[in-house]
Amino acid sequence: MKQKLAKETIPVRAGEELHIERLEAYLRTRIEGLPNNKLEIEQFSAGHSNLTYQLRMGEWQAVLRKPPLGPVAPKAHDMEREFTILSDLSQVFDPAPKPMFFSDDLEVVGSPFFVMERKRGYVFDTEIPEGVTPSRELFQNLSKEMVKRLADLHQIPYEETKLAAMSKPDGFMERQTYGWIKRYEKARTHEVDAAEDVAKWLASHIPKRSDAAIIHYDYKLNNAMFTHDGMQMSGLFDWEMTTVGDPLADLGVALSYWTSKDDPEFLQKGLGKESITNREGFYSREKFLDEYARLSGRDVTDMKFYMVFAYFKLAGICQQIYYRYHRGQTQDERFKHLHVYVKGLIEHAAQVMRG
DSSP, X not given: OOOOOOOOEESOOTTOXXXXXXXHHXXXXXXXXXXXXXOEEEEEOOOSSSEEEEEEETTEEEEEEEOOSSOOOTTOSOHHHXXXXXXXXXXXXXXXXXXXXXXXXXXXXXXXXXXXXXXXSBOOSSSOOTTOOOOXXXXXXXXHHHHHHHHHHHHSOGGGSTHHHHOOOTTHHHHHHHHHHHHHHHHOOSOOHXXXXXXXXXXXXXXXXXXXXXXXXXXXXXXXXXXXXXXXXXXXXXXXXXEEEOHHHHHHHHHHHOOOTTSOHHHHHTTSSOOGGGSBTBOOHHHXXXXXXXXXXXXXXXXXXXXXXXXXXXXXXXXXXXXXXXXXXXXXXXXTTHHHHHHHHHHHHHHHHTO
16 A cells, blocks of 8 residues: 655745746756656745755656755855765665755756755654554654664764765864854844853863764754654755764754653744654653663763753754844744744753753
8 A cells, every 4th residue: 555645845935936947947957867747846844944845747756955045154054065975975874865966056046956866754743644653662663763873873984984074073072162152142133141151161061082973963853754653764854964073962962852741841842833752652861862872882971061062052053043034134934933942942051051
């Protein structure tokens, strides 16, 4: 029986449209054997950063990734870098989608972009996908696979990939800490009393030593795609922040997204509805941590710094997005109250910091 997949796409949002005829003509110059059907474009609704579109011509499908509209932070949303990373990692890490081509021709979609394969499966976010029966077994499978794939990624010999030449693992956490403090300050629009204390604490508690691994750095449930039973991750997306760095920083980011009923309400709901990881049957953060330690062999006894950093980093990302809305560089109403979420994240980081 053919699986019935949940609707992942929506009509393209106003202001984020692509020129269909121009893009179709360009695709036909870059990809051989495309069907004669007209190009159809829809947009993936998830995500608040890069813009991601589903392309369809008859039975042929692909995904297009491009930066958000308006000015963007320096070195952010580098489509060529993400394309290069995926070209390499998709050969050694199955969930990574295979890219087809990169283009820096600004006449096509108004920015650099790349096209990649369309992975198939189910995305679990705030709701159970249509056609999937919720159960404790499903939630356990999803939890186990999330931990396993993170450990798998961290075990890939980065020296044998192109990331070795694209990254600087030495001094990673120091650069990251001071970098995100600087980015937050540069994009600040509202005063948050706890921000200065958190920034000072992070700067004075940077781990002195760490190992290095390939890190996804935006590892969360709704960036992944699974088989209907949750047993296998069929896709992992949003590789723009991928680098070689401290794997515990990646783990901290993953845990900061892995919410539970014990968390403050704002954290459970994130930017909308609460994540399904809050439901009975999903691993707790402690179980996630213990399972990662077992699979990776890494010492995870002191994660306090990494958790504080993860919440502050997420606050910095959201603040950069809100800054663009505040300055009128984007009119996306999803960002209207993002500064309130930023405040909550920094105050929560301060609570974790204080123990």
